Amino acid sequence: MRKLTPFLFFSIILSGQNAYGWDYNKVISTDHSSLVLSGNYGEEPRFSHYGAKVDSASVGSIHDLWVGMNRPAYPVFGSETEKPVSLQLVHADGNPTLFLATESVNTIPVDGGTLTTVKMRDKAYPLIVELKYRTINEADVIEMWTEITNSERKPVVIKRMDSGFLPVRQGDVWLTHLHGSWAAENQITSEPLSPGMKTIRNLDGARNGQAAQPSLMLTLGQQPSETSGNVIGATLCWSGNYDLRIDTENDFCHNLMAGVSSEAMEYRLEPGQSISLPSLALTYSSEGLSGASRNFHKWARAGAIHGGENPRDILLNSWEGVYLDVDETRMNEMMRDFASLGGELFVMDDGWFGEKYPRKQDNAALGDWKVDREKLPGGIESLIRNAKENGLKFGIWIEPESVNSLSELYEKHPDWVLKTAKRDLIMTRGGTQMLLDLSNPKVQDFVFSIVDELLSKYPEISYIKWDANTSIKNFGSQYLPADKQMQTMVDYHLGLENILKRIRKKYPDVVMQACGGGGGRVNYGVMPYFDEVWVSDNTDALQRIYMQWGTSMFYPSMTMAQHVSASPNHQTGRQLPLKFRFDVAMTGRLGMELQPSAMSDEEKDFAKRAIADYKTIRNTVQLGNQYRLISPYDDKGVASLMYVDPDREEAVFFAYKLKHYRYQKIPRFYMAGLDPEKSYRITELTIPSDDSHSHLDGKVVPGRYLMEIGFEVPLGSEYASRVLRLEAIK
Numbered sequence: 001m002r003k004l005t006p007f008l009f010f011s012i013i014l015s016g017q018n019a020y021g022w023d024y025n026k027v028i029s030t031d032h033s034s035l036v037l038s039g040n041y042g043e044e045p046r047f048s049h050y051g052a053k054v055d056s057a058s059v060g061s062i063h064d065l066w067v068g069m070n071r072p073a074y075p076v077f078g079s080e081t082e083k084p085v086s087l088q089l090v091h092a093d094g095n096p097t098l099f100l101a102t103e104s105v106n107t108i109p110v111d112g113g114t115l116t117t118v119k120m121r122d123k124a125y126p127l128i129v130e131l132k133y134r135t136i137n138e139a140d141v142i143e144m145w146t147e148i149t150n151s152e153r154k155p156v157v158i159k160r161m162d163s164g165f166l167p168v169r170q171g172d173v174w175l176t177h178l179h180g181s182w183a184a185e186n187q188i189t190s191e192p193l194s195p196g197m198k199t200i201r202n203l204d205g206a207r208n209g210q211a212a213q214p215s216l217m218l219t220l221g222q223q224p225s226e227t228s229g230n231v232i233g234a235t236l237c238w239s240g241n242y243d244l245r246i247d248t249e250n251d252f253c254h255n256l257m258a259g260v261s262s263e264a265m266e267y268r269l270e271p272g273q274s275i276s277l278p279s280l281a282l283t284y285s286s287e288g289l290s291g292a293s294r295n296f297h298k299w300a301r302a303g304a305i306h307g308g309e310n311p312r313d314i315l316l317n318s319w320e321g322v323y324l325d326v327d328e329t330r331m332n333e334m335m336r337d338f339a340s341l342g343g344e345l346f347v348m349d350d351g352w353f354g355e356k357y358p359r360k361q362d363n364a365a366l367g368d369w370k371v372d373r374e375k376l377p378g379g380i381e382s383l384i385r386n387a388k389e390n391g392l393k394f395g396i397w398i399e400p401e402s403v404n405s406l407s408e409l410y411e412k413h414p415d416w417v418l419k420t421a422k423r424d425l426i427m428t429r430g431g432t433q434m435l436l437d438l439s440n441p442k443v444q445d446f447v448f449s450i451v452d453e454l455l456s457k458y459p460e461i462s463y464i465k466w467d468a469n470t471s472i473k474n475f476g477s478q479y480l481p482a483d484k485q486m487q488t489m490v491d492y493h494l495g496l497e498n499i500l501k502r503i504r505k506k507y508p509d510v511v512m513q514a515c516g517g518g519g520g521r522v523n524y525g526v527m528p529y530f531d532e533v534w535v536s537d538n539t540d541a542l543q544r545i546y547m548q549w550g551t552s553m554f555y556p557s558m559t560m561a562q563h564v565s566a567s568p569n570h571q572t573g574r575q576l577p578l579k580f581r582f583d584v585a586m587t588g589r590l591g592m593e594l595q596p597s598a599m600s601d602e603e604k605d606f607a608k609r610a611i612a613d614y615k616t617i618r619n620t621v622q623l624g625n626q627y628r629l630i631s632p633y634d635d636k637g638v639a640s641l642m643y644v645d646p647d648r649e650e651a652v653f654f655a656y657k658l659k660h661y662r663y664q665k666i667p668r669f670y671m672a673g674l675d676p677e678k679s680y681r682i683t684e685l686t687i688p689s690d691d692s693h694s695h696l697d698g699k700v701v702p703g704r705y706l707m708e709i710g711f712e713v714p715l716g717s718e719y720a721s722r723v724l725r726l727e728a729i730k
């Protein structure tokens with residue numbers, strides 16, 4: 001075994017050979033990317049490479065190409081004390097250090113790729129740390145995570161537990177990430193990485209997608225571009241608090257560390273207990289941000305989301321139409337009207353439940369999932385019957401993790417809520433809302449039973465909107481013992497995952513939406529159990545363009561619930577043409593969220609045609625590859641994106657006017673992802689009755705021209721938009 005020395009670096013450069021003499025060079029590859037670990041048994045593995053694909057036969061050459069990139073694959077406190085680390089724990093005897101020795105490196109085939117395990121043991125303690133790397137070859141994604149097993153005789157206390165670590169060579173590296181708040185989620189920001197520690201984190205406790213997103217992109221060696229450049233993408237598959245840290249010192253690397261947040265967290269691992277940390281999914285693309293996103297989208301559809309192969313229904317959600325004023329007549333009218341527009345699914349939102357404490361306002365009834373018979377005398381069965389008669393499916397809203405103090409549930413089980421000992425309860429929404437303690441198995445059973453009872457009693461319910469409107473304000477569990485209080489935030493989410501797994505085992509077919517008071521639950525921790533997310537409570541189509549753009553960085557269009565709502569918009573007061581509202585919503589899972597009876601005949605007529613148009617492009621939008629063309633964040637006055645089906649036979653192009661001036665020079669448009677050898681017939685969609693078709697409608701144009709020569713899109717007025725369907729000519 002040889003040690004790295006400056007002298008050795010020098011000799012390698014001169015000799016041009018891999019003179020390191022590692023016991024192993026482990027090449028972990030997808031179709032177009034590789035991650036390489038090198039190391040000696042008895043020592044910690046080293047990181048060698050992540051990026052473009054490497055052949056096992058010539059792996060030594062990658063070492064010949066770099067100087068100074070000598071980082072561990074997973075730094076731990078002990079063998080490293082002078083830098084931020086990924087794992088820190090205190091052994092049973094109080095020793096706060098780790099020194100890990102590699103015992104084995106194994107790879108086995110798994111569905112769609114391989115699973116590599118690097119097994120390490122502390123040199124002085126029976127504590128095992130395993131690094132796991134699973135490839136999803138076709139999507140060019142590598143999921144990495146860590147498993148820790150305590151074989152000591154007493155508990156060990158984990159202070160920090162990152163899922164993964166990734167060094168990235170310094171040199172004009174740009175970070176792109178998402179930030180926001182309620183009604184303004186997932187806005188993009190890009191910045192060059194500079195010395196110091198950059199932390200992207202969430203401390204909400206329950207929902208983790210609102211203030212920031214547990215995902216990022218790193219553009220290597222140039223400013224971020226949608227269409228070009230080498231990009232590393234990362235997303236942490238965890239629904240709780242997280243820290244994504246990038247430490248930049250005056251050396252060779254930016255050190256990316258991602259995992260469960262160590263703020264207000266200590267995890268006590270009992271003797272014989274193991275913990276498997278959430279995975280950090282990495283991707284690499286040489287096709288810019290949009291290319292890295294396409295990889296994540298493929299990975300999602302291949303299993304990182306639930307139901308990734310099923311096109312989604314067009315739905316009407318009752319929330320912005322009636323808010324809490326749900327009643328049988330209104331629900332039935334909404335169903336009838338939506339059916340006449342060509343809709344497919346009706347979702348009754350908040351307001352339908354509560355017996356002793358009916359949900360007239362948002363301060364009562366959470367926890368009491370019994371139908372309010374005053375509002376719905378015929379019950380859910382009557383609504384389902386009505387939906388059926390109208391040819392619609394039926395869906396329902398629940399918020400099962402929460403309880404109001406005005407509820408029968410709280411009267412019966414005050415010990416089921418999260419609460420700090422000796423402290424008064426802090427109530428949130430409505431002044432009465434609290435979170436149930438999901439670390440408690442009895443509470444887990446209760447939450448499971450909410451869904452179980454609804455679905456077994458009403459098997460026709462085909463869709464559930466699962467909402468979560470509050471953060472963890474009361475830090476502490478009435479179930480966990482005193483020495484485990486610091487793991488409340490983690491055990492909450494492990495409990496949530498347990499419940500969701502049970503639901504999915506019994507009900508694999510029900511479509512479920514993850515909603516977190518808007519976009520709070522947009523994360524890949526819950527997505528294996530949910531089919532879609534509510535992108536934001538803000539349904540203003542103009543602001544949605546920016547939020548949807550950000551969300552699509554990591555999430556495929558089929559997961560993005562996008563609803564046409566009323567004008568003026570309820571969140572911003574902005575007035576937008578119905579066509580613009582539809583054209584924006586149509587880039588994802590189309591829905592409506594308004595009172596259809598308030599629409600004029602002309603609007604209804606347009607909505608009917610737009611819904612029919614969407615049906616012709618639904619598969620391309622929801623299952624195709626997304627190409628983001630002109631970003632709204634580039635401030636060019638327009639935004640444009642398109643979808644192309646995997647066979648490049650069908651495509652759909654969207655363009656929006658975001659700013660409007662006289663003599664405005666808007667950019668020429670260039671499509672992407674088409675077959676340059678095929679010609680495509682262009683059909684313009686969602687044309688208002690008073691509008692003329694654009695010059696492009698009906699034309700047959702070679703794919704190469706559309707991509708290389710470009711074309712003009714008439715966007716003459718404020719909030720103009722165009723949707724073009726392309727079909728390859730046989």
Ligand code: DGJ
Binds near residue numbers: 397469516517
């Ligand atoms: C917040 C959600 O984001 C809304 O869509 C709606 O379901 C309300 N909660 C209902 O309380």
